[in-house]
Amino acid sequence: MSLYEGLDVIVVGAGIAGLSAAIALRRAGHKVQIFEQSDLNNELGAAIHLSPNAARILLPWGMDPDRGRFVVAKTTYIANGETLARLRGRLPVDLHGELKRMISNPEAPGPPVMLIANVRVVNHDATAGAVTLADGTTYKADLVIAADGVHSGATEVVFGTKNRALPTDQTAFRFLIPTSVLAEDPETAHFLEGDDGRFKVFMGDGKRIVWYPCRNNEEQNFVGIFQDDEKDMREGKYWNVAVEQNELLEVYRNFHPSILAVLKKATHIKKWPLLFRFPISPWYSSKLVLIGDAAHPMLPLQGQAGAQAIEDSAALAIMISDLTKSKLQANPNLTSERLELFQKDQAAGVAEAVKPYFGDGVPVPKSPDEFIVYNFSHDVVKESLKVLKEHEEARGF
Known part of the structure; x- marks a missing residue:
């Protein structure tokens, strides 16, 4: 043509x-x-997990994993967010x-x-x-x-x-934290040990935090999903709004202190309802x-x-x-x-x-x-x- x-x-x-x-x-x-x-x-403040059914489309189109600073997900770590007990152990990309x-x-x-x-x-x-x-x-x-x-x-x-679009009862926080910021603090640096390509999930009390590296391991991407009782958010009146760190910490207040130490380093936090x-x-x-x-x-x-x-x-x-x-x-x-x-x-x-x-x-x-x-x-x-x-x-x- x-x-x-x-x-x-x-x-x-x-x-x-x-x-x-x-x-x-x-x-x-x-x-x-x-x-x-x-x-x-x-x-x-969000990377994406690029699944195989999507990657097999984009690669023949000329997608360049190196130029895109992709990180291959090599391991999955799923743990209780309150105790860090492992529950059971994909391609996150910019x-x-x-x-x-x-x-x-x-x-x-x-x-x-x-x-x-x-x-x-x-x-x-x-x-x-x-x-x-x-x-x-x-x-x-x-x-x-x-x-x-x-x-x-x-x-x-x-x-x-x-x-x-109608609201579910779920809302998501999304934010990025530079890997260097976590590496500088002994209280959070241990999460990065052997972390190249590790996809982490911390769950508890009906909430979860999904965490994985992106941008050639230079950034750490976080998604926190929880049940939100705020009426305006549930009704979808707000979309992709900036929130203060204390709101994030309040939602996950029962999570392990090591997780909270990570969350305290979050800036530029966005929140939006999950709609259907x-x-x-x-x-x-x-x-x-x-x-x-x-x-x-x-x-x-x-x-x-x-x-x-x-x-x-x-x-x-x-x-x-x-x-x-x-x-x-x-x-x-x-x-x-x-x-x-x-x-x-x-x-x-x-x-x-x-x-x-x-x-x-x-x-x-x-x-x-x-x-x-x-x-x-x-x-x-x-x-x-x-x-x-x-x-x-x-x-x-």
Whole structure:
């Protein structure tokens, strides 16, 4: 596909879903423009566990683990947060920066991606394939991808009614601590012994702290998940708010003094509620499609919320990889046809992921090894290519 035959695509949101979609579509020969509300310089205080089902997509796309300062998870340490007694013993990465590098890499295949930050999309026109910014400027494309998360304004346009995100009873703290800061204090330095690639979880009293190194072991990433009784937080009125250290220490006051010594070194702490939304269908309307948390919000467990966003991007790119402007002119329904195929492929995967928890008579993985195979073995590229091939063969192509 030449540079000029590919589709013009607008992506709303430059998170994991949006950047992954831009990379995949660029590789397919489409011209991509991203609109992002933030300035992209705000550190969220969070790395991500990149699971095998996501890594097998990103590595062929040109992801560079060395440039991204990734840390390979070599061991897992799970302990009681109050006593430090071990209960039982993955790839944590600074993914966002590497994805930004990949969209701008001049040596990558396809036309370079245009990323525009500090702009807010206030309106989506599914029929026209257009978005309007807060300053009144309207941009049109052959396809608009809403990848702006659980609060996406495109959901109402696609679904036809409001389907707002709802709170769970869980809230998360997220923050980073420089490894050097922990190493300087004997009370916390022992946690770093043999720590290259160690994924740690401390649990107790219905709370947990997940801790792992990132950025080539230069930073330590922390996620603290707990039940939050604060009404406004439970109702999702606040999102990614900065909090004082004493609030973090109060939540984990019953944890071991060594853990509290670590938490006392936390700065720039962010807190936000963990939200969910009832499943919606369809995920698309005319020239507008939802991916990632905009389509199917998932809790940040096992790295599968981010992985699902990456899988969405790969599947969508495959489904529209051969589309050109001339093909759409010859068959205006082709976009909707392929988006329907994308939804069937990916929605089936999302449904399969929750069967062990909600399905009747569905076998649940009974061991850590079974769970790893179940959770991480899906090959979305292979499956999507198969679905597209079967679809085209059924149409006589």
